[in-house]
Amino acid sequence: xxKKIKIVILIIVAIFGFCLVRDFLVKSLIGSVASNVTxxxxxxxxxxxxxxxxxxxxxxxxxxxxxxxxxxILVDIPNIGVTCNMGALxxxxxxxxxxxxxxxxxxxxxxxxxxxxxxxxxxIEDQKNKKKNDGQKPAKEMAIQIxxxxxxxxxxxxxxxxxxxxxxxxxxxxxLKKTYKNITxxxxxxxLIMAExxxxxxxxxxxxxxxxxxxxxxxxxxxAVFTFAGKDYAEADFDASWDLAYDTGLKQxxxxxxxxxxxxxxxxxxxxxxxxxVTLKLKKVTNNKTHIVVSARKFGLPQPEISxxxxxxxxxxLK
Numbered sequence: 616x617x618k619k620i621k622i623v624i625l626i627i628v629a630i631f632g633f634c635l636v637r638d639f640l641v642k643s644l645i646g647s648v649a650s651n652v653t654x655x656x657x658x659x660x661x662x663x664x665x666x667x668x669x670x671x672x673x674x675x676x677x678x679x680x681x682x683x684x685x686x687x688i689l690v691d692i693p694n695i696g697v698t699c700n701m702g703a704l705x706x707x708x709x710x711x712x713x714x715x716x717x718x719x720x721x722x723x724x725x726x727x728x729x730x731x732x733x734x735x736x737x738x739i740e741d742q743k744n745k746k747k748n749d750g751q752k753p754a755k756e757m758a759i760q761i762x763x764x765x766x767x768x769x770x771x772x773x774x775x776x777x778x779x780x781x782x783x784x785x786x787x788x789x790x791l792k793k794t795y796k797n798i799t800x801x802x803x804x805x806x807l808i809m810a811e812x813x814x815x816x817x818x819x820x821x822x823x824x825x826x827x828x829x830x831x832x833x834x835x836x837x838x839a840v841f842t843f844a845g846k847d848y849a850e851a852d853f854d855a856s857w858d859l860a861y862d863t864g865l866k867q868x869x870x871x872x873x874x875x876x877x878x879x880x881x882x883x884x885x886x887x888x889x890x891x892x893v894t895l896k897l898k899k900v901t902n903n904k905t906h907i908v909v910s911a912r913k914f915g916l917p918q919p920e921i922s923x924x925x926x927x928x929x930x931x932x933l934k
Contacts, residue, residue, distance in 0.1 A: 645673065652801050654737030655681045655689055671697040680732045684724050687774065689732055690808065691720040708758035714798075719769045721812045723821075729777045733809050734822035738802055761798035766808065768793070771816040772927060773920075781870040783889060786849070786923035787816035816920075847917030848910035849926040852900060853933050857882070860905035860933070864895045867928040891918045893925060 649657040660675020673695040680689050696715035703710035724732040733739075768789045775783040789812060798804050810823050853860055861879055868874060872888035882897030891913035898906040907929065911921040 645676075648801060649676075649678060649805075652738065652805055653678065653681070654740075655679060666701065669699045669701050671695075671699060673697070680722070680724055681735050681737075683730070683735060684726050684732045685774075685776065687724055688720060688722045689724075690718070690722070693717055693719050703760075708760065711759075711761045713763045713765070714761050714804075715765045715767075716808065717767050717769075718808060718812065721768070721771045721809060723771055723773045723813065723818065725775045725777050727776050731821055731823075733813070736805075736809075736823075738805055739822055739826055741802070759798075759800060761804065762796060764795045764798055764804070764807070766793050766795065766811065767791075768812045768815055770923075771812050771818065773816075773818065773924075784871070784924040784927055785889075785920040786927045787818075787920050788849075788923055789815045791815050846919050847912050847922060848908055849919065849923040850906065850908040851926060851930065852904055852906050853930070854903060855905055855933050856903055857897060857899050857905055860907060860929075861897055863929055863932050864897070864907065867925060867932065868893065868895060871925055871928060888925060889913075889918075889921055891921050893921065895925070 645659055645662070649655075656679045658675070658677045658679075659673060660677075661673070663672045665671075674693060676690070676692040676695060677688055678690040680687050694715075694717040696713075697711055698713040700710035700712060722732070726732075768791045770789055771787040773785045773787065793811065795807060798807070806823060806826050810821070810826075813821055813823070855863070861882060861884075865874070865877060865884055868884055868886040868888065872886050872893065875885040875887060877884045882899075884895040886893045886895070888911065891911045893909065893911045896908045896910075898908075900906050907926065909922045909925045909929075911918040911925070913921075
């Protein structure tokens with residue numbers, strides 16, 4: 616009896632160990648493929664694979680800026696859900712029936728030389744080389760087919776280090792969902808994830824758009840919903856005292872622009888940031904919690920990306 620129990624325990628341990636090794640190998644493979652395609656450091660937080668359900672759940676996917684840029688996040692995807700066709704692997708191809716991507720943040724960075732991080736990725740260089748070597752037989756890649764991609768785009772954080780000592784930061788809260796179909800390469804998927812949020816934010820001049828033209832995908836009709844449409848403000852609660860929140864707000868506004876007036880007693884600071892009039896207001900929630908509202912207008916028009924940019928600076932220091 617005891618021998619049978621030991622055998623059962625050994626089998627359970629063996630299965631558990633196999634699952635751990637399997638998930639670790641798949642997680643490492645995903646990170647390696649992403650880094651190889653983009654040329655940017657990639658980290659995968661967690662992964663769970665169900666052979667019975669033919670599904671994969673990935674958490675904590677983060678890609679960082681390529682060489683030559685600050686160590687900021689390029690892509691932050693907390694959750695990825697995949698429905699697979701495992702049988703396709705036996706035929707030497709990857710077939711994903713559905714891919715759900717929750718893109719929390721895309722970080723657009725311009726370095727001191729005026730170059731964009733998305734234009735310095737390996738995908739861009741490969742496309743340039745492809746044009747130069749047109750006619751040559753390309754390296755064989757494993758076939759991939761993704762039937763449907765559901766992409767939820769959160770926000771774009773735009774940092775410009777080319778203008779002055781402290782970067783100009785603008786945050787575009789997109790909160791937009793789009794559905795795409797018939798993705799046939801990893802490169803196509805990578806360009807889609809990076810270029811679509813930039814398009815939605817109205818950011819122009821990125822070279823990655825040119826690559827996107829060569830890797831076009833079909834877009835299913837959806838309704839665009841923007842969080843900050845028509846608003847001139849951004850707001851958030853912080854686990855910080857009134858004094859700390861006020862001092863941090865004042866410090867970050869000085870970095871971002873020029874202080875016009877300040878009143879600590881009333882919790883109001885007026886400043887000029889990127890040509891816009893910015894007002895920061897504090898409201899005490901508790902002794903250790905403060906609510907901050909940042910509004911911005913330029914020529915009478917709301918500038919939510921500037922408001923959110925200032926709040927991003929404050930959040931980055933108080934977190």
